[in-house]
Amino acid sequence: MIYEGKKKIWADYQKEIPEDHYFYVRSCIRQSFFPASEATFLDITRNKLGKDIFETKHHTTCGGIAYHSDAIPQETSMTIIARQFALMKKYGYENYVCSCITSFGLYCETLETWREYPELQQKIADNLWKSCRLEFAKPKFLVHASDLIFKYRMQIAAKSKFKLVNQKTGEPLRVVEHIGCHYSKMFPSKGVGGAEYPYVLVGMIEAWGGQIIDYPERRHCCGFGFRQYLIKGNRGYSVSNTHKKFESMEPYKPDMIITNCPGCPYFLDRWQYVIAETQGKTYGENGHGIPVFTYEEVAGLVMGYDPWDLGLQTHQVSVEPLLDKMGIPYDPAKKYLGRNGKDLGQPGKPHCLK
Amino acid sequence: MIDFGFSVSPSSRINLDSVDRESFAALAKLEPDVLKCMACGSCSASCTASQFEPTSVRRAILSLQNGQVEQALDLLKGCMMCGKCTMVCPRGINTRHLIISIQKIYGK
Amino acid sequence: MKNNILVIGGGPAGLEASANLKRLGYNVILIEKDKQLGGHLAKWDRLFPDGVSARQTLNALLEEVSGVNCFTETQLQSINVLDKSYNAILSNGITVLADAVLLASGFDLFKAEKKEEYGYGIYEGVITNADLEEAFREKKLPSKQPQAIGFVHCVGSRDEKAGNPACSKVCCATAVKQACEVKEVYPDADVYCFYMDLRMFGRHYEDLYLKAQKEFGIRFIRGRVSEVAETADGRLQVKAEDTLSSKPLRVSLDMLVLMAGMRPSESGKTVGRQLNLTTEEDGFFSSADNLLEIQRSKLPGFFYAGACTGAKTLPDTLHEARSAAIEIDRYIKEKFSEK
Structure with missing residues (x-):
């Protein structure tokens, strides 16, 4: 392995990540799979590092799982996403950070689709206005957490x-x-x-x-x-x-x-x-x-x-x-005590895995 | 062991690291023309048996090179030794003789 | 008075054209950006299909240009179109008033590190066709016997994402030649060629393919390598599909040779920008006509030879150099003859 060779490639893929002031959206499944990860992210960034990371209870799923499982069409997921972006704008942010990779990929895909098909972007903006009375916006910077x-x-x-x-x-x-x-x-x-x-x-x-x-x-x-x-x-x-x-x-x-x-x-x-x-x-x-x-x-x-x-x-x-x-x-x-010392119960032991 | 209703499936990927090179070298020694196949498919196209059974000298050679001996032998099972494939092979491989040699080396 | 002809590029095309123009009685000024003449040929060891020495071939070309004004380490600084001729200022300070200019700026090898998935520059053991030629030439092949060696055809060729949808024409024959050569050095190694189509179009090329199969036992796998990684014991894990059996395939190798294709040379592009020369979609210069006037550009008195108009084999390049000399002679006679 030639480490210098990797460094050359890394130098080619520099991504601009603003230092501060983000609108944060959570993942649907991480909150149950890894319940403290997102809370830890917010605690580290806000309280330990003093960053402005804004979160609103009004945000929803990005629709990614339904989209990738063929349960909803792309236009639906795009309108859901347009609503998330509109909330970002409404609360005065232009940097968007998401906790989920599925969301991140879908946001990238959506922004790229809108860039390539402006008429589709217009249609989604119309959908957004009709359904939510929110003003269409796009983030200036999109990053993953x-x-x-x-x-x-x-x-x-x-x-x-x-x-x-x-x-x-x-x-x-x-x-x-x-x-x-x-x-x-x-x-x-x-x-x-x-x-x-x-x-x-x-x-x-x-x-x-x-x-x-x-x-x-x-x-x-x-x-x-x-x-x-x-x-x-x-x-x-x-x-x-x-x-x-x-x-x-x-x-x-x-x-x-x-x-x-x-x-x-x-x-x-x-x-x-x-x-x-x-x-x-x-x-x-x-x-x-x-x-x-x-x-x-x-x-x-x-x-x-x-x-x-x-x-x-x-x-x-x-x-x-x-x-x-x-x-x-x-x-x-x-180990199995909850936040307030409440006993969560012991899980069963696997046979083979310690 | 628990039955979850699903399990790790065996890989169907060809692994050239585990090909039996000695047997193929023995075949190539006996039948040097096996190396000349350029995968044109004339043999299988004109094969009497391939109209009814999966039979192909081309695919049998490829399977041996990829270490899939069972599959290679299966692909020659339907052969009736008519000799048509030998007639059409543009590289002049004596496919009929090759099939017998494959049986000698790999057959049970 | 002899007419001045400026030849840009001292590779096989520039050398062969210069020699022929000199024979036709012109005063030839040949410029080459590198220290030595010969272009890529000077870096190669042996040539397909017969394995003749690249050095001897180059020496024969060099002998022919004795008497031509050759300026190495010299580039075109600027060039202006005058009424009937070209005023060129060279980087060595010399000004040339040329009645015709021949561009023989050739190709650059595709930068193999751009195909990130192959790990050139990251995984030791991943080298290019040019690296292997250098190793043959300098006798610097690894002394440790490799168990398995692979060749990847079409690296940066027939690849829209790499910016080059075209075939580079020489890589198939080069790969098969090099596969035979490494097998000669390491007779116990397994040698694989990963190809999509084998384009063995030239005289004796098919013989080379047959020899590679029959005499050297080289295994041809129809499928493009998709990913290279390093194994725990420092070997290379290579993934491809064996498209003839429609199955994914993996193999561990000790050396993987990437057949880097041909891209328009950067030095040619610099000249092109100065004169607004047009290029086709593949980035190579466009000839006045792709059948009847391949050597002519759309500028009167400005000619092309060799790989600056697309990938060429060495014999192709030499043919073009000779026909460019004839075209230039015809142009000069028409343009400058007393009426």
Whole structure:
């Protein structure tokens, strides 16, 4: 691997990311899959770094899942998106940051479609006015929330309490980064570092002390694929893709996986359980899996948030081996206690996966 | 083990790293012309059996090169040794003889 | 008085045209931007289809131009169209009043790093056709025996997204030639050519293909490489589709050679901008007529030879150089003869 060669490509895919003042929209599924990630994003950016990140309860889904599952036509999703953008304008913002990769890809696709077909843009603007009485607007800058954490990675590193370093050996942790397909595969220029060698997560790992693993199936999809997962009969495809990735990364002995998409961490995490229960195979040390994190969770760990406040107890693959490596203290007794000390109940134990 | 109603499916991808090179080398030694196939398809187009059964010398050679021995043998099962493919092969491969050689090396 | 002819570009086209123009009695001024004459030919080791030495071929061309005014490391600074001729100022300070100009600015190799998925400049072991020729020429091939080597045809050719929908014409034959050559050096290695169509159109090219198959056991896989990655043991994992069996395919290789195609040369574009020369969609200069007047531009007295009007093989280029000399001779005689 010639690192300089990657740096040349990264230099070609510089994306302008404004420093401050964003209109923030959440993801539909992340709030239940990784319940504290978005709250952590807001807490880090607003309270720790002092940024102006505005959120309104009036925003909705972008319609992406329905669109990609062929449940709604493109015009419908475009009108939903036009409404989100109009809300941004209404609240006085021109920078738009979204938490979800599906949304990000769909926003990019929509803006590109409008650019190419102005008559369609006009039609959507009319739809918006008729249905919502809102004024059509487009963001000046569209970024994904991982772009922003990337932008702030050095500020986060400066405030860090822990590093992506094995405290016992002093060695950097071996980190697999996984980028959501719709982050830059459709529009490579919209992603930090492009599509073949994205830099957005690599930059965070480097800034926080970890070591990147570039394994052969790095670019391969996690297998979510909407219809591949949503229809039970197709789930074999989904889990097979995840299986292919794990088989490919296994020789590198990764300590953790960091992702920037709603679906990827979910499937890379949950399918390890299914692979363990159907194939009897686990990929971490001593029967454990490889813990999978969102970038907000990793930023939170680095900044010293309590692991249970980050919602890490909702992961299928236990995160304790990683916490031990990083030297992060945690109280096992509090793992399944909710925000106010309420007992959430203990999940059942898998047979094969520790 | 739990039955989820779905599972990891085996990959149908060709993996050239795991091709049995020794057997193919043995075949090429016995039948050097096997290397000359340029995949024109004349053999399968004129094959008597291919009208009814999946039969193709071209695809059998390709399958052997890709390490899919079972598939190669299946593609020759329907052969009736009529010799038409040998007549039409533009590279002059003695396909009839090749089919027998494949059976010798790979057949059970 | 002898008419001055300015030839821009000291590759095979410029050399061969200069030699013929000199023979026809003209005063030829040849300029070349590089230190040495010969263009890409000077960088190559052996030539398809017969494997003759590129150096010897170039030496033969160089012998013919003795007596021609050759200025190396010299570029065209500016050029003006006068009433009947061209006033050219060269970067070495010399001014040339030329009655005709021949542009033989050739091609640049496609920058293989633009096909990011192949990882040129990122994965060690991924090299270009030109790198391999240099390794042959300088005898710098890796001494460690590779287990498997691949060749990717059409890198930056027949690729709209890479900005070049055209075929580069020489890559198929070059790949098959190089595949045989590496097999000679590493007889135990598995050698694969990933092609879309094999365009072995020239005399003896098909023989070369047959030899590659039969004598060297080179495996031809019909499908374009889609992605290259590095494996844990530092080899290359290559993905393609075997389109003849309609199945995705993977293979681990130690060396992957990218057949970088031909793009219009940057130095040619600089000249083109000064004279507003028109180009076709492929970026190469447009001839006055693509059948009858290939050597003529739309400017009177300004001519083309070689790959500046599209990808050419070496024999094509030499033919064009000779016919450009005849065309220029005809033009000068018509334009400057006493009436």
